[in-house]
Every structure is written in structure tokens, then in C-alpha cells.
Amino acid sequence: MTANETESSFETELLCPAKWDSDDRWAFVVLPKSASEKLPRRGRTSIEGTLNGKPFQATLEPDGKLSHWLKLDESLLNRAKVTFGDKATFDIRAMEQEPEPTVPSDLESALTATPEARATWDDTTTIARLDWIHWVTSAKQAKTRVKRINDACEMLASGKRRVCCFDPSGYYSKAFSAPKKLE
Template sequence: MEKENSRAEFDARLLRPRDLGGDNEWAFVVLPKEASATLPRRGRITVSGTLNGHQFTVLLEPDGKKSHWLRIDKPLLAASGASVGDTAHFEIFAGDEPEPDVPDDLANALEAAPEARAMWDATTTIARVDWIHWIVSAKQAKTRTKRIHDACDMLASGKKRVCCFDTSGFYSKAFSAPQAEE
């Protein structure tokens, strides 16, 4: 169900990331703070909307500055008729959060730990999004492995929410929007 006041409309310039990360072509926008403030949370959140009238559903990422950024892939760029450097028109709204895709390594660990799996199934979708975000935000493989192990331990002990994780990146400065190409 759509939350009241979760709809925003804005214009933003499409930016090219400095590092494409091996992907062929994509763009991004940082949401204006006023648009981000209409959303129910500062962490990862799925939104639906339009880009120049073309519909999309995407996962917004926190920018570490109490706002969000939106990745625009090549097919969405093409469908919307927008190009990097253009100012595009956006409408976004947050509705029910879809069930997140569970990474294989986490899914395997949960299957091997029945108590953790039971608590995982008893959490909310948003809590599962936060657990996954905490795990996949690890910068090193050994940290990711440790977080999966810790997640299973915490879940098995009855914790439904990941402890001490700033999903917005504001306090920890763990998350940011990509750097724009100059």
C-alpha cells in the first residue's frame, strides 16, 4: 500500500559516473533532498515512477547525505529518450517494498542454520533489505563472510534487525552516490 506523502516530482540533470564499473553505459541522479524527504526511510528503498513519462521500478541507494541516488540503466535511458547531461523529469513514489533477492551465500548459510532461517522468515521485508544491505556493503570478501556468520548468529539468538548499522550512511559515511564525470 502506498504511503501518504511518498510521492515526489522533480527535474534533475542526468550524470555520467566517473567509474562505469565494467558496465557499458548508465547514468545517475541524486534526488533533491525535498524529493527524498517524502520517502518513508533514508536507507535502501524501492520506488516506482516515471522518467520523462516512461515507467520504471528501481532500488534507490542512500547517498550518505540523508538523500538517495538513482541508477538509470541503458534500456531506461533509451526508452525515456534521455541522455547524459539532459535535465529529465521524474515522478517517484514508494509503495509496498518487494521481497529482496537473497544472495546465494546468505541463502546457503540460512539453510544451514534452521533457527536463523526461522527468525529470518519472521522478520519484515524492510528488515531483510537491511540485513542484505549490511552484508553486501562489505568491501572485502572476509568481511562479507564474517557478516553472514554474525547475521546467522544474531538471527538465531532472536534479533530481527541488524544492530548498529546506519542504513543511510550519514553517520558512518559508508555510502555515497557515484562521483560524476567532469
């Protein structure tokens, strides 16, 4: 699949999240199914494109309904001169090559402490590493996250290159969803 095959243009309303996870102001959009269906994966997918003509790169998150949602940070909102409730025009496409994901510090520390796990990690694909990170960071409780990091290191150390039994789209497990919008 080439980037051109994943191109989509659409107009949609910028939504305000009902809950804020930080002091930063951000908006979000849920991609139309027609745009999401063109993408190479139902899980996390990196895109590049424009918002009202202003370029950006981002990683889409799965919405648990076989589509994706996109978090728009305050900087991009300001550059595009848009805010909550505005209609905005998007032109997006999947990135030709998935960029190397940022490894959370707790997972990085565990990998560093387990050389066999690090060796397998370094030998996997970017997409596999993205799925491992997604599995770890999707834990809702701190103790679950710690368990997943330990399990990941054990599995990687034994030579396992992919997370098994993990639905990165959230469709079957209902693990993921777009934020609730402020009513």
C-alpha cells in the same frame, strides 16, 4: 505514510559515473533533498514512477547525506530517449509495500545451512530483511562480507530480528555515498 504523501516531481541532470562496475551503460541522479525527505526511510527505499513519462520501478540507494541516489540502467535510458548530461523529468513515489528483496546467493546458502537463522529470517519483516541484505552487501572487502554473513546467521539464530548498530543511511558512519560523477 501513504504513497501519495511520498510523491515528488523534479527535473535534474543525468550524471555519468566516473567508474563503471560493469560493461553496462548506466547513468545516475541524486534526488533533491525535498523529494528524499518525503520518503519513508533514509536507507534503501523502493519507488515507482516515471522518467520523461516512461514508467519504472527501482530501489533508491542512500547517499550518506540523508538523501538518495538512483541508478538508471541502459534499458530505461533508451526507453526514455535520454543520455548523460540531459535534463530529465521524474515523478516518483514510494511503493505501497516494499517488494521482497533478492537475497544474494552467498547469504542464501548460509541461511539454508543454518535452520535456526532461516526461521528467524522468515519471521522478520521485509524491511528487516532489506536491512540485513544492505548490511552484508555494503561490506567493502570480501573478508568483511564473509564475516558479516557469519555474524548475521549467528544473530538470527539467537533470535535477533534486526541489525543493530547499522546506519542504513550512511550518514553517521559515512558508509554510503552516491557515485562520483565523470568530470
